[in-house]
Amino acid sequence: MVLSGNAIIAQSGGPTAVINNSVAGVVQTWQKLKFKGKIYAGLNGIKGVLEEDIIDLAYQDKAVIEGFRYTPGAGLYSCRYKVLPEDQKKLINICRKHDIRYFFYNGGNDSMDTAYKTMLAAEAMGYDMRVIGVPKTVDNDLPFTDHTPGYGSAAKYLATSVLETGIDLMSVSTKNKVTILEAMGRNAGWLTAAGALAKRSPDDAPHLVYLPEVVFDIVAFLKDVEAVYKRLGYVYVVASEGIKNAKGEYIAAGGSIDAFGHAQLSGAGDALKQIVEAELGIKARCNTLGTAQRSAMHFASLTDANEAYMVGAKAVELVMAGESGIMVTLERASGSEYVCTTGKVGLAKVANVEKKVPLNWIVPAGNNVTKDFVDYARPLIMGEVSIPMENGLPKYVSLNAALGRLIEK
């Protein structure tokens, strides 16, 4: 069942805090199982593979790969690049040239599509190569997996931010009485919903949570805000960057730059801040954590980090057992205690499919999530990752991309 030959791993799309755990899982498992083949990295995702930006990871200091367990960002560098039909032959020929027989692709929906097409191209060209998807995304929108590595850490950071800024809001009642936190996730509200994990008692932040899965009604929103404001004197709103009105238009404030006069749109959070101030006359503030949500390793979920490692390790075991054309999944055991194991699903089924928050986990008024969501998400944020510190900041590692290059450039 074991093909002789080399392996490659590459990362694609937006990073997560724990995405490099999956690389560490693949590389360390490969090395531990003592396969004869080498383990390469394609730098900058599939784009790097196409450009033969490939390095032999054996040349990296082992501390770098171990450091990937607590380093955010795409450690092998990532890309957003859609493989064109004319790229595919080139891609397979490069794999053939370097005797790459195992192809690990670490990414989200688009990346699973890339992996799938790579597998089809190899098959079409009669090149025996096993392709496996290693999932990641803070958006948690990959289907056929209970959840996706990267989500738990983003959720933990977001919920912590809601908790802390919610305490801040509540403790100063005389200014900025409405706080809006804009959450990542344009089409799926998983990360937005994670804000609800911050609530410890009924009057705690967040009071209102708006997911992109349901239509955003500005009039209802203003009524919601006003009702909470009358009751408590302050309001905490978590809103997805992707909320849309009934016409399907994103909620955004139109703007024109003073200096140059070009029209641009602001984000949903700023739009809601402006609407609250203009329509209700209540001072509001918007926090847009942006890419901090997907890179906050300093407060990542240990559960998430460990699972990200586990899917990487499992990917090696699966391809070694002869599997190909699949993505590793996470499966939650039934029962009250959280137990998570791995499974698999065909890449064809995953590619380009988005999993949204089930509508029955959103309250009928469309302004919050249910306890079912909280019960689902809570185990995913448990535990903290221990990170070495230096000069008061996390001591993250970085790849030495000059070492072990297959082709000198």
Place this chain on the structure above:
Amino acid sequence: MVLSGNAIIAQSGGPTAVINNSVAGVVQTWQKLKFKGKIYAGLNGIKGVLEEDIIDLAYQDKAVIEGFRYTPGAGLYSCRYKVLPEDQKKLINICRKHDIRYFFYNGGNDSMDTAYKTMLAAEAMGYDMRVIGVPKTVDNDLPFTDHTPGYGSAAKYLATSVLETGIDLMSVSTKNKVTILEAMGRNAGWLTAAGALAKRSPDDAPHLVYLPEVVFDIVAFLKDVEAVYKRLGYVYVVASEGIKNAKGEYIAAGGSIDAFGHAQLSGAGDALKQIVEAELGIKARCNTLGTAQRSAMHFASLTDANEAYMVGAKAVELVMAGESGIMVTLERASGSEYVCTTGKVGLAKVANVEKKVPLNWIVPAGNNVTKDFVDYARPLIMGEVSIPMENGLPKYVSLNAALGRLIEK
């Protein structure tokens, strides 16, 4: 020297991650020194004192006061309220009624003015009361103190966010090639400058840092961004929310709300994002951490937390030694090792004075800070606070404001 009578502590203005350490320092030192008088809290700052929203802290569970050492937000609730001349007599009469002889006020510039006026009012009314300012502000703009409690934690969180989102930016070079982080501090650039602490090697984020102390020139900014972009392919900018052009106008994008048509201004970060996209045609992204900067206890500086406690404890010792009308300061010993002790300064000198970043700590081009700044700020972010966790999130405490009320309402 010791006056018999009670003490009160209240908090004012925007919270910090460690502001409650100062309350714990005051309360625990008061209790430890076994003064006969009681220690009260004025809820919602001076406004609460004026409304006799006063509680006896002896009724709080000791775990709450101890929990203040790791709980963000204003634990005693804060306000933004300017004491009016007609309030002062009322205020002193309330103090007299409850035999309050020690008045601890925990706040920033405005609060020191309030404390000063309270002292003057007491003197004018022949009421013997010792007034002391306990400093806090993430803005670090209080004069006559090396730095201010609250700043180190905000600086650590901001620098960590720049480090992490900088790695994120650098690791995905094909989209959002410019990241702008908007930092708090409308008039003083201390927190903005803290972004520079994230830089480990010359090409690391942040590449450009814009403080409100110098005029912001859009044309120079675009040239700066373009130059870094040509060299590296990505650019990380930290900009103060308070940057202004040569005319003294805030850098902001004008907007009009789609739904209602009211004109509003966006923040500086969003304006810069729009300018970069419109003028350079480079995709940009803006992270606005907002109130997370002043409440991120989950990654606060231990040095800062300890110093916040120290100024609270010292305030009790000073008033007991007969001092009044002063603010506790932090003094840094000369020498290469960081050693910080306390000092004092007259409230009259502090009130309403803002300390800005020295211009010789800003590079001549106005787009970064010097090594002198980094050397100044680095010790302030050292160490981490240990926080109990519950359900995957920090287990913060809260005051039970219903216990020990002097006046039932």
